[in-house]
Amino acid sequence: MQNENLENHPRRIKIPEKFMGKPIKGAMARVLAEADNPVVETQNTIENPKSEYIYVPSINTNIAKQRTHTNLNWYDCHKQLHQENLLMPTIPQFIAYINYLKQNSNGTPLGDASKQEIESILDDILAVRNPWRAEWLDAKFEKKDKLYINYNHKIDSNGNLVPKNSEPLEKCLMEDCWADVLNGNKQGLPLKNLAKDNGGIYYWYPREDYVARFYVGSVRAYLLCLRDPSDRHSALGVFASFQRS
Numbered sequence: 001m002q003n004e005n006l007e008n009h010p011r012r013i014k015i016p017e018k019f020m021g022k023p024i025k026g027a028m029a030r031v032l033a034e035a036d037n038p039v040v041e042t043q044n045t046i047e048n049p050k051s052e053y054i055y056v057p058s059i060n061t062n063i064a065k066q067r068t069h070t071n072l073n074w075y076d077c078h079k080q081l082h083q084e085n086l087l088m089p090t091i092p093q094f095i096a097y098i099n100y101l102k103q104n105s106n107g108t109p110l111g112d113a114s115k116q117e118i119e120s121i122l123d124d125i126l127a128v129r130n131p132w133r134a135e136w137l138d139a140k141f142e143k144k145d146k147l148y149i150n151y152n153h154k155i156d157s158n159g160n161l162v163p164k165n166s167e168p169l170e171k172c173l174m175e176d177c178w179a180d181v182l183n184g185n186k187q188g189l190p191l192k193n194l195a196k197d198n199g200g201i202y203y204w205y206p207r208e209d210y211v212a213r214f215y216v217g218s219v220r221a222y223l224l225c226l227r228d229p230s231d232r233h234s235a236l237g238v239f240a241s242f243q244r245s
Contacts, residue, residue, distance in 0.1 A: 054110050054121075055244070056093075056100045063089060063097045063241045065113065065121055067135055070237035074136050074211050074229035075161060077238055082155045086240040088138040090151045091188030091212055091223070093241065098125060099182055125216065125239075132217035134236045139188070139212040141225065142166070147206060149187050169206065179203040181223045189225070196220070 053062035069077050081088055089097065104110050105118050113121075124133060140150045140163070150163035172189035173179055178200035179190035194200035206212075206225040213236070215222045 051111075053242075054097070054101070054113055056097050058100070059093050059096045061089075061093055061096075061241050061243050063093070064239045065117065066239070067124070067133065067237040068240055071232055071234045072237070073232045074140075074227075076232075077136050078138075078153055078161050079155060081238065081240055084240075086242055088136055088153070088238050089241045090138045092184065092186065093188075094135070094137055094214060094239065095182055095184060095188050097239070098122070102182075125214070126221055128216060128218065128220055130218045132215065132235055134213050134215040134233075136236070136238045137212040137214060139225070140229065141169075141206040141208055141210055141212075143208040147208065149206070151187075172205075173203060174205045176204050177202075179223075190223070 053064050055062050069080055072080060078088055101110075101118050101122050105115065105122060110118060125135075138151050138153055140153075142148045142150055147169050148166055149169055150166045152164035153161050154164055156162050167187075169189070170185045170187055172185055172187070172191060173193070177193055178196050179202075180192050180194035180199075181190050181201035181203055182199075184190045189206070190203055196202075202220045202222045204222065204224045204226050210226040211229045212223070212225045213227050215224055
């Protein structure tokens with residue numbers, strides 16, 4: 001066997017020039033080069049909180065300046081945020097964010113956010129016009145002995161979305177109406193009616209097995225507490241948040 005001409009041996013395995021479309025020659029050199037210069041996978045993580053988020057002192061939370069994570073249903077939006085160490089704002093957190101922007105829209109600096117940028121964020125959230133825009137909020141309503149609100153959802157070790165907080169609804173309006181949405185109870189739900197002309201926002205009260213979102217279109221702005229969590233749309237996303245340690 002040692003004297004056989006291996007080039008002409010009938011059982012000799014011929015090495016191909018390519019594998020899966022890539023040349024084999026030089027493959028080892030490429031592998032070693034990649035080991036020295038590994039490719040780092042990037043995600044939508046917090047690169048610069050000061051420029052991308054606004055800190056709201058009353059809730060010790062940073063909330064994004066723009067709507068992201070669109071075209072995801074409520075469940076998938078939570079899961080994607082979790083992978084990026086971000087959160088979906090609760091109803092009172094998002095209302096605190098709106099009120100903080102409104103209180104500082106006279107030009108008081110918010111980090112590096114200018115007066116024009118604050119006005120632009122408020123316009124995006126509240127301005128009644130087409131096209132419509134909406135953002136998921138971290139609130140799901142569940143019927144036990146009475147109607148409960150579940151919030152501060154987390155992904156557990158089994159990959160399930162579970163609420164850190166689950167409590168009976170506090171006293172709030174339980175009718176679809178124009179309401180004082182920006183001054184609600186601890187859970188962010190309005191306590192009193194307020195006409196549209198006086199700054200009221202239309203409110204759809206909580207129903208069992210639905211979730212919350214804020215919505216604005218060509219007719220009015222809404223706080224909706226009866227949206228299907230499986231909904232998804234390119235205009236529906238979230239103002240992502242993270243809490244300061």
